Amino acid sequence: xxxxxxxxxxxxxxxxxxxxxxxxxxxxxxxxxxxxxxxxxxxxxxxxxxxxxxxxxxxxxxxxxxxxxxxxxxxxxxxxxxxxxxxxxxxxxxxxxxxxxxxxxxxxxxxxxxxxxxxxxxxxxxxxxxxxxxxxxxxxxxxxxxxxxxxxxxxxxxxxxxxxxxxxxxxxxxxxxxxxxxxxxxxxxxxxxxxxxxxxxxxxxxxxxxxxxxxxxxxxxxxxxxxxxxxxxxxxxxxxxxxxxxxxxxxxxxxxxxxxxxxxxxxxxxxxxxxxxxxxxxxxxxxxxxxxxxxxxxxxxxxxxxxxxxxxxxxxxxxxxxxxxxxxxxxxxxxxxxxxxxxxxxxxxxxxxxxxxxxxxxxxxxxxxxxxxxxxxxxxxxxxxxxxxxxxxxx
Amino acid sequence: xxxxxxxxxxxxxxxxxxxxxxxxxxxxxxxxxxxxxxxxxxxxxxxxxxxxxxxxxxxxxxxxxxxxxxxxxxxxxxxxxxxxxxxxx
Numbered sequence: 001x002x003x004x005x006x007x008x009x010x011x012x013x014x015x016x017x018x019x020x021x022x023x024x025x026x027x028x029x030x031x032x033x034x035x036x037x038x039x040x041x042x043x044x045x046x047x048x049x050x051x052x053x054x055x056x057x058x059x060x061x062x063x064x065x066x067x068x069x070x071x072x073x074x075x076x077x078x079x080x081x082x083x084x085x086x087x088x089x090x091x092x093x094x095x096x097x098x099x100x101x102x103x104x105x106x107x108x109x110x111x112x113x114x115x116x117x118x119x120x121x122x123x124x125x126x127x128x129x130x131x132x133x134x135x136x137x138x139x140x141x142x143x144x145x146x147x148x149x150x151x152x153x154x155x156x157x158x159x160x161x162x163x164x165x166x167x168x169x170x171x172x173x174x175x176x177x178x179x180x181x182x183x184x185x186x187x188x189x190x191x192x193x194x195x196x197x198x199x200x201x202x203x204x205x206x207x208x209x210x211x212x213x214x215x216x217x218x219x220x221x222x223x224x225x226x227x228x229x230x231x232x233x234x235x236x237x238x239x240x241x242x243x244x245x246x247x248x249x250x251x252x253x254x255x256x257x258x259x260x261x262x263x264x265x266x267x268x269x270x271x272x273x274x275x276x277x278x279x280x281x282x283x284x285x286x287x288x289x290x291x292x293x294x295x296x297x298x299x300x301x302x303x304x305x306x307x308x309x310x311x312x313x314x315x316x317x318x319x320x321x322x323x324x325x326x327x328x329x330x331x332x333x334x335x336x337x338x339x340x341x342x343x344x345x346x347x348x349x350x351x352x353x354x355x356x357x358x359x360x361x362x363x364x365x366x367x368x369x370x371x372x373x374x375x376x377x378x379x380x381x382x383x384x385x386x387x388x389x390x391x392x393x394x395x
Numbered sequence: 396x397x398x399x400x401x402x403x404x405x406x407x408x409x410x411x412x413x414x415x416x417x418x419x420x421x422x423x424x425x426x427x428x429x430x431x432x433x434x435x436x437x438x439x440x441x442x443x444x445x446x447x448x449x450x451x452x453x454x455x456x457x458x459x460x461x462x463x464x465x466x467x468x469x470x471x472x473x474x475x476x477x478x479x480x481x482x483x484x
Contacts, residue, residue: 132412137463142471155458160411162459167468178467185465261453264415268453271422272446278425279439286432 010084017089023080027106028054028091029099035070043068047076047091055083056091063113064096073099077110104204108211111238115213120220126244127225129257133193135162136257137224139182140198140250142167150198150254158258164192170199175209180218183226192224194257197239198250201232210237219243229253346382355380359387368393411452418445 004012017023030047037043041060045068046053056076058065067074078093095113097106115121136154140146142165154163166186168178179197186195197219199210209215210230219226219242228243229250240246247253341347345355356365359376371377373392378385409417421442425435462468 132415134410134412142462142468151458151460159456159458160452162461164461164463166463166465167471168465169467174467178465181466182463185463189463265450265453268415268418268446268449271418271442274422275425275439275442275446278422279435282425282430282432282435 006087007084010082010087014082014084017081018079020080025077025079027075027077027110029075030054030073032068032072032074033070035068037065043093047074054091055088056093058093058096062094062096064109067096067098075099075101075106077106077113104208108238111211111213111216112241115216115238115242120216121241129225129227129245130193131259133161133257135164135189135192137164137166137186137189137192137195138198139166139168139179139186139195141170144170144200146198146200146250149251150196153251153254154258157255157260158264159261161258164189171202171206171209176212176215179209179215183215183218183222187221187223195222195224195226196229196247196250196253196257197226197243198229198253199231200250201235207231207235207237210239212238215239216242227253227257349380349382352382368395409448411449411456414445414448414452418442418449421445 028047030049030053033046033048033053035043035045043056043058043062043065045056045058047056048054056078058068058076058078075097076091076093077095077097078091080089080091082088083090095110097109101109119125138147138150140150147165151163154161164186166182168182169175170179183195183197186192197210199207207230210228216238219228219239225244226242227245227247228237228239229247229252230237230239231249233248245256247256349355357363357378357380358365358370359378362378363370365371365377371390371393373390375390377388377390379388421438424430425438425442430438
């Protein structure tokens with residue numbers, strides 16, 4: 001018989017415990033005692049009933065730690081394993097719920113924690129829905145009012161689409177597998193733009209298929225964006241959490257996936273009006289530009305008419321001035337002529353005066369000083385002249 | 396001639412989505428401005444054509460409904476066939 005080391009045995013125990021399907025995933029109900037909360041965020045406590053107890057640890061980030069209090073009754077979910085260092089059996093808790101919560105709720109909370117940890121609810125991977133879908137897949141029961149409501153709403157809002165129904169039961173044992181099948185068959189279609197997963201209101205049990213893990217995983221795996229519309233506004237299912245969009249009701253989902261054609265018509269009318277405004281403003285701007293250009297052209301070219309007028313005026317003035325100048329001049333000429341005529345020596349001679357010239361140099365004699373007695377002179381009268389000799393001079 | 400036929404067929408086969416987004420682009424381009432008068436006129440004409448196409452598509456549309464094959468759908472079909480057969484007997 002071999003002898004084992006302690007470590008060998010604790011390792012063997014740990015492996016055996018962890019290979020057990022029940023111990024790997026179970027809920028334990030009990031009263032909390034010896035609770036301590038470490039600075040790192042881990043909880044250490046004991047769960048006990050009337051006679052027995054078990055060590056528990058919940059490492060960060062466990063869920064529901066708020067429900068822990070000494071003396072409080074809780075249900076704890078986790079796995080049983082061995083803490084080898086101390087050789088102690090422990091429950092490794094990942095979720096704590098207050099005692100009294102129904103089995104279904106406990107299961108729901110556990111699945112939420114699990115799927116959340118796997119990243120199925122991550123907001124960052126949620127896809128936006130297409131603005132104008134062409135083909136919409138509907139996974140629902142072909143018999144319920146939900147399918148009719150969806151048809152009516154989409155017919156009224158945006159009938160430009162095709163609805164592809166993937167029939168599935170939406171309650172009962174076959175529902176979860178049916179929903180998975182419907183989602184998968186819709187993903188085989190190459191041109192679906194969005195999927196609505198819909199069911200009318202019901203009890204938690206009736207809505208249960210939408211909390212099943214296989215449904216959550218099928219939604220998560222869907223290539224086509226999924227809108228989850230299960231029950232009434234107050235019902236939240238795991239499908240809602242995994243889907244790309246949650247609609248409060250199936251009718252709301254129908255309104256969500258298609259635009260409203262009345263609103264679209266209004267938008268088209270608006271665009272129509274903008275088109276008119278734009279083209280008329282473009283035309284009026286160009287009209288103004290043109291008017292301005294014409295105005296500038298007119299104001300920057302010489303005004304030939306007025307220049308012609310001015311030239312006409314000037315030449316008329318010129319002629320008038322010239323004329324009056326000539327008149328004045330000829331008048332003056334006439335008066336000069338008559339003055340000159342009156343100064344003519346002939347006229348003086350005619351009146352009986354004589355003009356005397358010195359004989360030797362023909363100089364006019366106008367003074368006694370020019371003459372000496374005995375000088376020869378020439379005396380000019382009206383009708384001729386005659387020589388004479390000076391007898392004497394009298395000063 | 397065949398070309399002209401094709402281009403008119405193309406514009407008629409334009410989907411609502413394509414026509415609507417083209418309409419938005421057209422209006423946007425006009426609002427941006429800086430276009431020649433010839434371009435403004437061309438965009439205006441195109442926009443008016445698209446707007447009436449969009450309205451026409453909206454008002455003339457009929458919702459299409461098809462059914463995809465699922466295991467459940469198949470069971471329902473078989474059940475109704477059986478029922479019909481039994482009522483015939």
